[in-house]
Amino acid sequence: MAVRGRHRRRQQSRINRASLTVTAGGAGLALPLVAAGTADAASADTWAKVAACESSGDWSINTGNGYYGGLQFKQSTWEAYGGGAYASRADLASKDQQIAVAEKVLDGQGPGAWPACSQKAGLTRGGPAPAAPEAAPAPRPAKAPAATPTTTPQSKAGTAEMYTVVRGDTLSQIAEEQRVKGGWQRLYQANRERVGTDPDLIVPGQRLQLKPGAATPPKDRPAPRAKDRTGPEPTGKQAAEKAAAKAAEAKKAADARKAAEAKKAADARKAAEAKKAEEARKAAAAKKAEEAKQAAAKKKAEEAKKVSAPSSARFSSPVDAGTGTPYRASGSSWSKGYHTGVDFPVPTGTSVKAAASGTVVSAGWGGSYGYQVVIKHTDGKYSQYAHLSALTVRSGQSVQAGQRIARSGSTGNSSGPHLHFEVRTGPGFGSDIDPLAYLRGGGVKV
Numbered sequence: 001m002a003v004r005g006r007h008r009r010r011q012q013s014r015i016n017r018a019s020l021t022v023t024a025g026g027a028g029l030a031l032p033l034v035a036a037g038t039a040d041a042a043s044a045d046t047w048a049k050v051a052a053c054e055s056s057g058d059w060s061i062n063t064g065n066g067y068y069g070g071l072q073f074k075q076s077t078w079e080a081y082g083g084g085a086y087a088s089r090a091d092l093a094s095k096d097q098q099i100a101v102a103e104k105v106l107d108g109q110g111p112g113a114w115p116a117c118s119q120k121a122g123l124t125r126g127g128p129a130p131a132a133p134e135a136a137p138a139p140r141p142a143k144a145p146a147a148t149p150t151t152t153p154q155s156k157a158g159t160a161e162m163y164t165v166v167r168g169d170t171l172s173q174i175a176e177e178q179r180v181k182g183g184w185q186r187l188y189q190a191n192r193e194r195v196g197t198d199p200d201l202i203v204p205g206q207r208l209q210l211k212p213g214a215a216t217p218p219k220d221r222p223a224p225r226a227k228d229r230t231g232p233e234p235t236g237k238q239a240a241e242k243a244a245a246k247a248a249e250a251k252k253a254a255d256a257r258k259a260a261e262a263k264k265a266a267d268a269r270k271a272a273e274a275k276k277a278e279e280a281r282k283a284a285a286a287k288k289a290e291e292a293k294q295a296a297a298k299k300k301a302e303e304a305k306k307v308s309a310p311s312s313a314r315f316s317s318p319v320d321a322g323t324g325t326p327y328r329a330s331g332s333s334w335s336k337g338y339h340t341g342v343d344f345p346v347p348t349g350t351s352v353k354a355a356a357s358g359t360v361v362s363a364g365w366g367g368s369y370g371y372q373v374v375i376k377h378t379d380g381k382y383s384q385y386a387h388l389s390a391l392t393v394r395s396g397q398s399v400q401a402g403q404r405i406a407r408s409g410s411t412g413n414s415s416g417p418h419l420h421f422e423v424r425t426g427p428g429f430g431s432d433i434d435p436l437a438y439l440r441g442g443g444v445k446v
Helices: 044-055 073-080 095-109 118-120 171-177 183-190 236-308 434-442
Strands: 001-004 162-164 207-209 341-342 349-352 358-367 371-377 382-391 404-408 417-426
Touching: 044 095, 044 118, 171 183, 183 207, 358 382, 371 404, 417 434
Parallel strands: 001 162
Antiparallel strands: 162 207, 341 417, 349 404, 358 371, 371 382, 382 404, 382 417
């Protein structure tokens, strides 16, 4: 026994349909334009529920996903079940025309053609048939050899021996619906010579053996892709458009990746340049600081040199005369047991000059020294001029080397007119140094 298509049961009051014949050279199609009502028809309300589930009730929908109309027909199903008599696609046909074609699909494939929505809508075989709509005018097709209607005996699934392939079939669907033991693998193994090397490629019109015997199904082969809807197979144009869209997306992703990489590289360059500039700035600042430090050290050294060894232009002999009692001459008449300065025997009234530039820190009576002047010099040393008869400067006054500061005399503890000249490291008594060595260090010949 053999079956034609899916679960086709014998109908008592049904008009024979011409089958769809596919050959290597072309296809011939003979389909009725008006279908009589059958016992398998569903109500218009039920079809409206199916459409609400499939397309939200939009009978003219075409989203570009390969399914058309309110009941989401594939193009191949629309054509195979006579939809071309109404419109080229389901979304271009009226609601009634779509329902008329859907009744034929329900008759041929059962509610499983809408696997999810048929259950939600309560779609089953049975119920009153809606009136068939009138076919839209269409140009008369060129005459072709008429396809011979093929009448195949009907039987319950699992008892048929042969099966004729229709559009939309797959081996897995056929094996499941016809309850082939061993599944699609056993079915393919028994019909390998007819089907060929690709189990996904079966064509309408092929007759398949359903009871192959004890053939062993091939292992580790993926199951053929199941088709769970009534929509069309993609056309060559659709496939090309899909490939072009996929290529465009890939190019966009590649461009975005390249842009991100370029931005990352640019950010890295900017960061490196900023780091380099910061390092250069720090190096320049460090160099400038070092130069300033060296300049300050040099200036300080020069100032120290000037203080420790001032030029002869800044030193002068306190009086123009020879020396008398020398420095460190011993004797009980001096409190330290020795002479702490040097004496210049000169007449009273002789001009006394500053030995070097400085500031007067004391000008007045000095006890045993009589009238005296003490000057602090820029090198930190102090000079004392004692036993004076008259003062020409006052405390706090700045003086220059060679400037007259007083007149000599014999005041205080003195044995006669002379100038007592003393050099100290501090302002008070007891820090004396050799006064002649100090003058000679400044270039004065004494």
